[in-house]
Amino acid sequence: MIDELIEAVIDREGGFVHHPADRGGATRFGITEAVARANGYAGDMRHFTRPAAQSIYRRAYWLNPGFDRVAERSPRVAAELFDTGVNMGPAVATAFLQRALNALNRGGSDYPDIVLDGRIGPQTLAALDRFLATRGVRAPTVLVKAIEALQGERYLTLAEQRPANEAFLYGWLANRLG
Template identity: 65%
Template sequence: MSNIDQLIDEVIEREGGYVNHPADRGGPTNWGITETVARQQGYAGRMQDLPRATAAAIYRQLYWARPRFDQVAATAPKLAAELFDTGINMGIGMATSFLQRSLNALNRGGADYADIAVDRAIGPATLAALNAFLAKRGAAGEAVLIKACEALQGSHYLTLAERKPSQEAFLYGWLANRIGN
């Protein structure tokens, strides 16, 4: 799946409307968009009134096009969908680092392609490594790469909850709704 409109609809459905949970480090949120992000994108109204269309435009620009997940989708649409969702929840740099770390760990000691920098940005080297991996491993490889990224994501969630007990309020939901979906 790489239809960005469908991905945005799914994330907005999952995130729901306005929330301001006291333990949420993101603060006031509507449609999954934090107040900080909304303000950075020029939204000046009340967060309760953030238009769904504005949220969708933010998702498309900040969490799909800017990190180049759209370019990943050209060859690995399911992986791109995973990166998109992870980027929304953890930041696009973290999602990209999971991909880069996984590609490095799955290159069979450099036999399939050279290690790439874990620089948290998708550029030509990351895309070349992804394409080399997929050429070697095919569709089954995409599924394994997703599992590797999800394993890193799950580990990160557990670490957050261990380090900041206030985040335990979200751990179950993160694991239930963000891993393997």
């Protein structure tokens, strides 16, 4: 599953980009220069390799945040977390999941609220398990919609707070939601 998700992100992100309005600076295959440097790459981003990008995506955006453990329960939710995490950071994606789970627990009657710490841990996984078991076959679809709603709101806020981000808003909404 993760191999297909990584390839889809790389295909969507494309090759080398250095947009003047992008605070991320130079990117290749969607990996920013800062992320590449943090993962040991010291060269020119124009020469950053696809295998290096694949490795970073697998480790930093799938395994380290625990999205692989979410995939054991719901591949669809995990795929959304991965894509959101690539664009906004894994902790933000996880916090969206946690907020959605808290809002969908019917006032704590299905499972207790969880701490919004941006980490996949035992409480988050237990809440996800209960949500999926309680709400049935449509649960993953509803949860993904809630995560995407939070993601869309964040994109709009980013564009409102920094007009230079308006250059990216259309693409974020067109390519990252639904």
